[in-house]
Amino acid sequence: MKRLFRKIVFAVTGLTAIACNKSNQDPVASTLDTELTQKIETTSSGKGLSFYVLPESYDYAKIPQDPKNPLSEAKVELGKLLFHETALGQNPKKMESFQSYSCASCHHGKAGFQACVSQGIGEGGAGFGIQGEKRVMNSIYKASEIDVQPVKSPSALNIAYQKNILWNGQFGGTALNAGTQSSWTKGTPKENNNLGYEGVETQAIAGREVHRLVIDKILISNLTTYKNLYTKAFDAASIDNPAQLKMNGSLAIAAYERTLLANQAPFQQWLKGNKNAMTDQEKRGAVLFFGKAECTGCHNGPSLANMEFHAIGMKDFPTSGNIAIHNVKAGSVEFKGRGGFTGKAEDMYKFKVPQLYNLTDSPFYGHGSRMKTIEEVLKYKNIAKKENSSVPDSQISPKFHALNLTDAEIADLASFIKNGLRDPNLMRYVPKTLPSGLAFPNNDRQSRIDLGF
Numbered sequence: 001m002k003r004l005f006r007k008i009v010f011a012v013t014g015l016t017a018i019a020c021n022k023s024n025q026d027p028v029a030s031t032l033d034t035e036l037t038q039k040i041e042t043t044s045s046g047k048g049l050s051f052y053v054l055p056e057s058y059d060y061a062k063i064p065q066d067p068k069n070p071l072s073e074a075k076v077e078l079g080k081l082l083f084h085e086t087a088l089g090q091n092p093k094k095m096e097s098f099q100s101y102s103c104a105s106c107h108h109g110k111a112g113f114q115a116c117v118s119q120g121i122g123e124g125g126a127g128f129g130i131q132g133e134k135r136v137m138n139s140i141y142k143a144s145e146i147d148v149q150p151v152k153s154p155s156a157l158n159i160a161y162q163k164n165i166l167w168n169g170q171f172g173g174t175a176l177n178a179g180t181q182s183s184w185t186k187g188t189p190k191e192n193n194n195l196g197y198e199g200v201e202t203q204a205i206a207g208r209e210v211h212r213l214v215i216d217k218i219l220i221s222n223l224t225t226y227k228n229l230y231t232k233a234f235d236a237a238s239i240d241n242p243a244q245l246k247m248n249g250s251l252a253i254a255a256y257e258r259t260l261l262a263n264q265a266p267f268q269q270w271l272k273g274n275k276n277a278m279t280d281q282e283k284r285g286a287v288l289f290f291g292k293a294e295c296t297g298c299h300n301g302p303s304l305a306n307m308e309f310h311a312i313g314m315k316d317f318p319t320s321g322n323i324a325i326h327n328v329k330a331g332s333v334e335f336k337g338r339g340g341f342t343g344k345a346e347d348m349y350k351f352k353v354p355q356l357y358n359l360t361d362s363p364f365y366g367h368g369s370r371m372k373t374i375e376e377v378l379k380y381k382n383i384a385k386k387e388n389s390s391v392p393d394s395q396i397s398p399k400f401h402a403l404n405l406t407d408a409e410i411a412d413l414a415s416f417i418k419n420g421l422r423d424p425n426l427m428r429y430v431p432k433t434l435p436s437g438l439a440f441p442n443n444d445r446q447s448r449i450d451l452g453f
Contacts, residue, residue: 313386
């Protein structure tokens with residue numbers, strides 16, 4: 001009888017221990033988790049969940065980087081400040097905009113390092129709103145004078161995974177741009193490809209001039225924070241060399257941009273073992289993303305992008321009748337995508353595959369910002385009928401075909417992209433204040449009001 005009692009007690013206490021232990025462990029994988037894991041095993045070519053994990057932003061050894069611009073803590077911190085520093089805006093066309101704009105004017109944290117308007121405005125812009133949505137052309141400017149681009153400002157998030165950048169991939173003297181030297185036109189920003197850097201660095205170097213930003217000895221030497229960081233990151237003597245100082249400042253900005261990783265998104269947490277990080281709807285959407293919806297045919301790898309260019313017939317920026325779009329001309333070479341850069345017939349109207357994290361922070365999609373919701377983009381891809389008559393059918397990507405997704409499946413897929421791929425804490429990459437004490441990402445009068453400066 002005692003022996004039987006001991007067995008009963010052991011069984012009960014053993015079950016209790018197992019139950020308690022279970023509650024202290026990570027949640028047991030559900031059927032959805034198992035199915036998603038299996039899909040990922042296929043799309044990663046057997047590499048598994050780790051294939052999609054973004055590294056920590058301080059784990060420099062794991063972040064893709066240009067061997068000519070190795071990352072360091074001081075360099076990244078210097079770049080973080082310079083990226084947001086409106087004091088760099090020292091070369092405006094109108095002095096009313098002196099020290100009023102920065103790199104972050106079009107790529108700021110609150111908008112997922114995009115602009116939160118259909119066309120980002122650097123110099124010549126006014127206002128900010130809550131997350132950049134109120135930025136407009138300053139009334140003292142003509143459209144031809146403001147700093148805008150004829151295509152949507154791409155995201156700087158997860159940019160470390162791009163060897164060549166921009167919608168047409170024109171920046172970067174390596175990788176896909178090997179052999180395109182005839183397109184590195186002298187006297188244009190593309191000439192900087194001759195320096196031999198990858199895309200992130202080349203864009204930072206070219207962007208300093210294109211966007212009328214100045215990195216000089218006065219700024220670096222007179223502000224202690226900048227001087228200390230610069231001398232830790234680079235040769236202190238180069239402060240007295242204007243060309244080298246500008247170059248190093250640009251390389252610091254590029255180093256910082258490489259650390260902008262959406263590694264706290266729910267999907268990233270799920271990949272690292274927290275099976276409760278995503279809702280069931282987001283998981284169903286992820287199963288579709290890595291399966292039936294065929295998204296990984298283009299959006300694959302840690303940033304859910306690749307270095308391919310595809311024509312899917314989306315509309316360009318409007319060239320007339322739109323008060324939010326400025327200084328864009330019909331037939332712009334940028335409307336031809338990769339072909340506008342290479343000049344090759346086979347590249348015409350093909351645009352680089354974008355990364356997919358934090359898309360909802362700036363609700364403008366495609367190179368022409370013509371779609372305003374994730375659902376709209378998914379429905380467009382699901383039906384697979386081009387909307388831009390300028391794009392010949394012969395150029396349309398074979399990957400752009402009807403998917404036959406139901407409305408419920410589109411809703412699930414949208415939930416994964418909108419929520420599962422949204423890092424809620426990107427402001428960790430943004431400084432609290434600047435050494436100059438100026439407002440940022442913009443420092444014009446209306447922006448200072450909007451930002452509470």
